[in-house]
Amino acid sequence: MCLALPARVRELHDGQTATVELGGVRQKVSVALLEHVNVDDYVVVHVGYALTKLDPEEAQRTLAELSKLQEVPS
């Protein structure tokens, strides 16, 4: 139920719906819960609705933070 996946916006329709793509699979979803959305944005999709946009800079920051961890000694 709370399972949701990141998908890329491929086409915007009437302002209320968009076609998104996840791993090559396209799906029409509602974007009624988003303030604004553009083609190529990544959104979190849940039961046919985009819940939020994903922030690529924040994702990069998280990964950069993790890359500072020490190498595991073999």
Next chain:
Amino acid sequence: MKFVEEFRDGALAQKLAAELKAEATGSYHFMEFCGGHTHALCRYGLMELLPPTVKMVHGPGCPVCVLPIGRLDQAIELAKKPGVILCTFGDMMRVPGRDRVSLMRARSQGANVKMVFGSGEALKVARENPDKQVVFFAIGFETTTPTTAVAVQQAAKEKLGNMSFFVNHVLTPSAIDAILGSKEAQEGTIRVDGFIGPGHVSTIIGSAPYERFARDARKPIVVSGFEPIDLLQSILMLVRQMNDGRAEVENQFTRAVVREGNQKAQALVNETFELRKSFEWRGLGTLPDSALKLRPYLAAYDAEVKFELPYTPVADHPACSCGEILRGLKKPTDCRIFGTACTPESPMGSCMVSPEGSCAAYYLYGRHRAPKEQAPQPRRSAS
């Protein structure tokens, strides 16, 4: 896939596990609230990567699991009414109700039950069947509530007179209150030192609603994403908070969650729903201000107003431990019917049915594993 693969990196997971082993010098009991997190912990074998001093307690954040039999029976009664089509999420279909009758069983006995992917599809069913009464069985935490709100407002806009909603939306903070205030927590039968906060719920409500738990109950909370790296990093953040004596709300899932949440969704939910005085939860009992119902101006779309739906509480099967599992008192493997009389194919309780239920997670990903104490140490990556 972007935002997925980079958070499943095995070498990075090993580094995080090594860091946890080095830093987790005390003893830690953390509850992951959300069933999606329970599944990720099991699916990726993350609990075996954790040092033995870090224990995960599985929480009640599975909407299918916490819905009590009484509410499911009401949905089944609705589906049996002549001229009604009940639209439901697939997850609900096999949950046993009273006398082990599920929606699926009711359908085989002639009830009109239709599986839908979401509320939008239920509206479509209503438009295509103007001579039928279509009811959407709306369940879920704050993640799902706004999607129902969109559909309710759309039905009202289109004046879809044959559409109504059987609303069972529940609130995460109320469940956390119930866990922390439980007799078992007060007596020390269960121990929860901190929480992994639900990531998708928080995309909607933000991280601010958890601040009172950090402040008043002195419990650290880290809102987490759902990939293995997310969870390991969140657990490390919790360990560090405890080591430092801090109790704060931290956000690991910054790529999707902001403190204020999705304000457009919150406004829509507020416009559509109001608090119920009380609501029964499976396992947690009847909790005040813990669930939502439609506002009175939307009564024409409220299935509980439109149809006569008497509520009869029904106790779980005496052999089923779902209640204790949802309260964090038992692990699925502590239930005496786990994997024998209760399996995903023939479930006795909701926790074995839902793709977010703890029992389903243990059954799918771990039932043949040796108990943790005997499990071999995780292999170090060659580096």
